[in-house]
Amino acid sequence: ALELVELIETVFIPHYQGHAKNYAWLEQCILFKLKHQASMNISELVSRYLSKIEKSEHLQISREILKILFEREPSNAVIKAQAIVYKRSQIYTSAIEKFEYYFEHCSYQETLYFDYLECLIMRKNVIYNQEKGEFGDLQYAVYLLCxxxxxxxxxxxxxxxxxxxxxxxxxxxxxxxxxxxxxxxDMGRGLNSFSKGVGTFFGGRDSQIPYSEGIIASAPKLLKNKKIVECLNQNQKAQKELEKILSDQGLKVGVGLTASAYSLGLIWDYAHIDPSVLDALSFASKGNPENLNTLQDISANTLDSAGAVTRLTGYVAEQQVALNLQQQGHTVEFPDSANQAGYDLIVDGTPMQVKCSMDADYVLSHFDKYSDIPVIVNSELAEQLGNHPMVLVDTTLSYEAVQETTGVGLEQVSDFADVGDMLPIPLLTIGLAAYRNYGDFNSGKVDGEQYLKNVGKETAAIAGGAMTGSMLLGALAGLATGGVGVIVASGIGAYMGGVAGSTGANSMNREALCNQRDIVVKLLIEFAAWFNENLLVHRTNVLFKQLQSFETHMLNNADRIITFSTLLIYQHEAYMRAYHLNQWILHKLQKGNEMEKVQAGWVAIDESSNFISVDLQPKINEINRQLEIYRELAKPDSAQPNRTHQLKPA
Structure with missing residues (x-):
């Protein structure tokens, strides 16, 4: 039998390579000799055939050969081959064990390491290793890849x-x-665009504004912050680890809050205002007044000082506005200096001032020195300043609540003997909840224990981002209203009322309709370029910096992989959405035909509602105005003499 095996190896396999490969002649010969040959040089066999066994398509027999080789003469080379064959066999647990053993005894090899990580991704065990923690394969893979x-x-x-x-x-x-x-x-749209291009080349003119649901649907979409917070708060495993982090640190939470009141959505929102929240789940930012890093410091240093209280109320207002903007999905940055002249926040790349006052003239005096910097004001000034082109009203910011928060909230905190070791979080969350519930406690409707429970529930709701709908009013809140709002929501047909430009208009005003169409097209393309360069690029850059911060904190907290990897994956997704949208618009504008460029405009308008800018709404309004002229021209009776003067494009 061994002589026949030798004949197969030396004669048949070289002459019938196809059959040999298909029917595993070499593998069967090696296995037969391993089982029945009395003496065999294992080292020579490994040196001669191991790479072929790794690559063999006959995985079961390859595993059997490698098992015998490992039992006879274990070596790192055999272990590596076993790991590779187990991976190719989709036996991921065995592959992971072999890879990990190999990495412990051999130098780092990137290709093998990536094979190992792919095994973790494919296995998807909920718990990677019970002894190392509750994190799963996927979370561990994210940690190792980063x-x-x-x-x-x-x-x-x-x-x-x-x-x-x-x-x-x-x-x-x-x-x-x-x-x-x-x-x-896609091919049909390309042919349609080509045919229109040919028609234009031979003297024809297109009167229809390009609109393609398919192209628009292919565009990346920004990830809404509200959706992220919702998903984070539903992640029970991450929430459980977060509560354990707080408990293990032995920190008490203020004003009757328990560790469970700190949702992962809370940490997410505050971490985007100030990354130092991730360091110790505290709120000590570069914009914080010195020596006011904990509520104990605040209560000790400000209650007896009217000037300090005034400064602190301004700080509380800024923090609440920053939180509200973050919850709405805007990027919020604080200036490097706490005493920056002219503005308090940078929102979507635009410097903005925060004024919490009952005096409209005081707010308007800001524009005497800084006419180009918008102001965000409290809800009490909505009627007086709501129509000002450079004023945004935060409907959740109340002057009365901020004033009472700073005083009453701090008094309540100062009454707790163990305030020194409680976990500090932004004052506004505790303070607003304490203020709103203090009336019932003071009047005797609820006792002290119930009061603290009520504060805790409300604080968790506020911190978790439970607010819905838009909280900003004013001309700067870039909403796709009017004609563009109808189009991005339902298509151009809904806006035109079923009247297509090329068929609805009479021949007498077709030239005017084509001219107006060109005006709208030009505005849409220009808007896409402006949106991408002035708003989206900044958003993408900020999200990338935040991603780097989340990654650093995850890598520095290997014992808290669940919490930090969960935060990181949503930050990564938010960044990649913005980056891909930026690249998509750039590609359409640089490489696309006119139809594709216009679709970039529609997509930019749709996404513009996620941004605040001084220049945004005027651009939207101008597109709306020109669209309305176009729609009027497209009506069958638009060429009547008594209407012609109204329809001349501006």
Missing amino acids: SIDDAKDRALQGNLLNRAITALLPEDVIATRPEDTNFLA
Whole structure:
């Protein structure tokens, strides 16, 4: 039999390589000799055949060969081959064990390490290793992938990270990613655009404003902050670890709050206002007044000083506005200096001042020195200043509540003997809740214990981002209203009322209609370029910096992988959405035809509601105005003499 095996190896396999590969002649010969040959040089066999066994398509027999080799003469080379074959066999647990053993005894090899990480991603165990913690395979893979600083194959690293994050994200978040457009539909749009281009070349003119649901659906969509907070608060495993973090630190939470009141949504929102929240779940930002890093400091240093209380009320107002803006999905940054002249916040790249006052003239005096910097004011000034073009009204910011918060809230905090070791969080969350519930306590409707419970519930609701709807009123809140609002929501057909420009208009005013169409098209393309350069690029850059911060904190907290990796995957998704939208618009504007460029305009208008800018609403208004002229021209009776003077494009 051994002579026949030798004949197969030396004669048949070289002459019948196809059959040999298909029917595992070499593998069967090796296995037979391992089982029946009395003496065999294992080292020579490994040196000669191990790489072929690794690559063999006959995985079961390969595993059997490697098992015998490992039992006879274990070596790192055999262990590596076992790991590779187990991975190819989709036996991921065995592959992971072999990889980990190999890494403990051999130098780092990037290709093998990425194979190992792919096994973790494919296995998807809820708990990677009970002895090491409650985190799962996917969270561990995210942690390890982010730990690689100098990967040679960064494309593969990014691909694996995206796969791990996609597997961790909820299905309803994945569902909001861009749609894959149908190939035939894409080809049809291309032919239609080509035919119109040919018509224009031969002297024809197009009167229809380009609108393609398919192209628009293919555009990346920004991830809404409200959705992120909702998903974070529903993540029970991460919430459980967060509560354990607070309990393990032995920190008490203020004003009757328990660790469970601190939702992951709370940490998410505050971390975007100030990353130092992630350091110790505290709120000591560069904009904080000195020596006011804890509520104990605040109560000790400000209650007896009218000037300090005034300064602190301004600070409380700024923090509440920052939180409200963050909850609405805007990027909020504080200036480097706490005493920055002219503005308190940078919102979506635009410097803004916060004024919490009952004096409208005091607010308006700001424009005497800083006419180009918008102001965000409290709700009490909505009637007086709501129509001012440079004023935004935060409907949740109350002058009365802020004043009472600073006084009553601090008095309540100062009454607790153990305030010194309680966990500090932003004053506004505790203070507003304490103020709103203090009336019932003071009047005797509820006792002290129930009062603290009520404060805790309300604080958790506020901190968790439970508010819904828009909280900003004013001309700067860039909402896609009017004609563009109808179009981005329901399509151009809904706006036109079923009247197509090329068929509805009479031949007498067709030239005017084509001219007006060109005006609208030009405005849409210009808006896409302006939106991308002035708003989206800044949002993308800020999200990337925040992603780096989240990654750093995750890597510095290996014992808290669940909490920090959960925060990181949503930050990564938010950043990638913004980055891909930026690249999508750029590609359409630089490489696309006119139709595709206009679709970039519609997409930019749709996403513009997520931003605040001094220049945003005027641009939207101008597009709306020109659209209305176009719609009037497209009506069948628009060429009547008594209406012609109204329809001349501006």
